[in-house]
Amino acid sequence: MKVKRFSSMDDLYSHAVATIVEAKNNGATTFGLATGGTMEPLYAKICKTDIDFSHCISFNLDEYVGLEATHQQSYAYYMNKHLFNQKPFLASYLPDGLAVDPLVETARYEGLLQQYPLDFQLLGIGQNGHIGFNEPGTSFASLTHLVTLEESTRQANARFFSSIDEVPTQAYTMGIQSIMRAKCILLLAVGEAKREVLERLLASDYTEDVPATALSKHPNVMVLTDLQEEENKL
């Protein structure tokens, strides 16, 4: 796992854009995408470039259960607002939060991912180490599945809703194995709240208690962070 630390957020996000452009120039056409606060400046920057995704396919990591695509907190809405309206892809897939049968929906999504293997996966990270919505304890062998969100995750995401009661309790997410199949992974860990989990990740732990540590066995992961190494740490 390679790590690059930045003292300027602008440099960090410029580097992230450059990494995506390089992947595209090297032939990547299938992109796994993430949502969340970390990704907003990245998508804003991408929208200011002339990067063209019109021959590419995107897959989002996750979607809340119970929110329709037009709901302002659905990830479908987020993606349209922050990226797809300005930078359309040939096709963009997300799990369907309103699917009637979770087993059918997860099999459908996983089937699409196997049909169009991911060349590139973008990841944020939760304070508890989640990637996608794979909460601590998720099997590293997991495929796309339905999850019950941890209370800490609902609280962290409550800032996007008018109250915590409105935060859905379940979501669909790509599994850890679905994510690990991507050829190349770019993880952004931004902000002081991510310090502890980043340290755990970089310590090369490998434990299902911290889902992101699965990445330590992936051959091509780049982590970008604004967190500097703590000096004089005893």
Ligand code: F6R
């Ligand atoms: C979102 C996702 C999540 C977020 C993580 C960090 O699609 O997959 O794993 O990346 O919760 O969220 P922020 O960036 O809001 O701190």
